[in-house]
Amino acid sequence: MPKKPLPPTLRERRRYIQFKVHSNKKHSREEVVRAIWKNLHENLGTFHTSKSSAWVMDYDPKHQKGILRTNHKKQLEVKTSLTLLQDIKREKAFISIEKVSGTIKKIRETLEK
Amino acid sequence: MARKYHDLLVFNEECVEFGEKELGYEKVHMQDINYIEKQLKTNTNKVNIAKGGDLKRNRAAVNKKNIDVLLDPVEPKQRDFDTALATVATQKKVTIAISLNKLLKYQGMEKVQYLRSLDYLGKILRKEGCNIVVVSGATEKLEMRPPQQLATIGTLLGIKEDQLRDTVSINVEKILRRK
Numbered sequence: 414m415p416k417k418p419l420p421p422t423l424r425e426r427r428r429y430i431q432f433k434v435h436s437n438k439k440h441s442r443e444e445v446v447r448a449i450w451k452n453l454h455e456n457l458g459t460f461h462t463s464k465s466s467a468w469v470m471d472y473d474p475k476h477q478k479g480i481l482r483t484n485h486k487k488q489l490e491v492k493t494s495l496t497l498l499q500d501i502k503r504e505k506a507f508i509s510i511e512k513v514s515g516t517i518k519k520i521r522e523t524l525e526k
Numbered sequence: 527m528a529r530k531y532h533d534l535l536v537f538n539e540e541c542v543e544f545g546e547k548e549l550g551y552e553k554v555h556m557q558d559i560n561y562i563e564k565q566l567k568t569n570t571n572k573v574n575i576a577k578g579g580d581l582k583r584n585r586a587a588v589n590k591k592n593i594d595v596l597l598d599p600v601e602p603k604q605r606d607f608d609t610a611l612a613t614v615a616t617q618k619k620v621t622i623a624i625s626l627n628k629l630l631k632y633q634g635m636e637k638v639q640y641l642r643s644l645d646y647l648g649k650i651l652r653k654e655g656c657n658i659v660v661v662s663g664a665t666e667k668l669e670m671r672p673p674q675q676l677a678t679i680g681t682l683l684g685i686k687e688d689q690l691r692d693t694v695s696i697n698v699e700k701i702l703r704r705k
Binding site: 436493496497507 | 549626629630666668669670671672674675676678679681682687
């Protein structure tokens with residue numbers, strides 16, 4: 414018997430954060446993902462990172478832009494944590510949040526522009 | 527009317543240009559700031575920002591005439607800022623500022639202790655109704671953050687989400703209007 418999905422009232426509301434990496438050097442997807450996870454883990458801890466449902470969806474290494482998915486409840490905490498990120502693979506860097514949307518379609522449209 | 531964002535304290539010309547052109551600040555202040563670390567010599571034509579940290583410096587800065595901002599009044603293991611100082615600061619219209627640059631310097635246990643000190647500071651400031659501002663204190667452009675992100679540091683002081691952006695806009699304009 415196939416698994417039933419969660420009813421809409423119990424499903425978490427997602428927020429998609431379009432971010433840009435500012436650094437003197439261009440970083441690969443793996444480096445950026447690792448840096449974000451390390452940063453979230455350091456600032457929010459294991460428990461709150463799991464509650465945030467954070468996930469790096471897309472990342473374009475050429476333009477250094479990406480999309481981070483998170484939970485609507487932990488959105489502010491994730492943003493604060495990203496503000497405190499100061500290096501990627503020991504190279505000084507910071508992440509700026511360009512846009513936040515409830516749908517991935519809108520974010521992808523602005524990312525393609 | 528669109529909000530105008532200000533970064534009240536940077537230490538490099540490069541940061542001024544980067545902040546105003548790339549990050550969306552209305553103005554990044556450097557030339558019109560008098561940053562005081564040791565002796566409290568004020569300049570009436572500039573915004574006087576005094577560095578805090580211990581009880582003696584905090585008390586001197588809050589009681590001195592013409593000091594507009596007290597920066598970083600607490601340390602990881604030192605919470606030399608009490609309700610009495612907060613009351614005097616509110617009466618004398620001294621704004622309390624915290625800098626992102628100082629927070630980024632700490633790691634591990636020291637960072638945890640500093641965040642606890644900020645939480646303690648936030649409770650006092652909110653109770654007494656002090657004007658609170660967040661600054662970057664950047665020494666190079668990669669230490670700067672966009673204004674909305676800089677404002678999220680206010681959550682460490684317990685500021686509510688709808689009031690966060692005031693810490694980098696309206697609250698800074700209150701100081702500038704007096705000059």
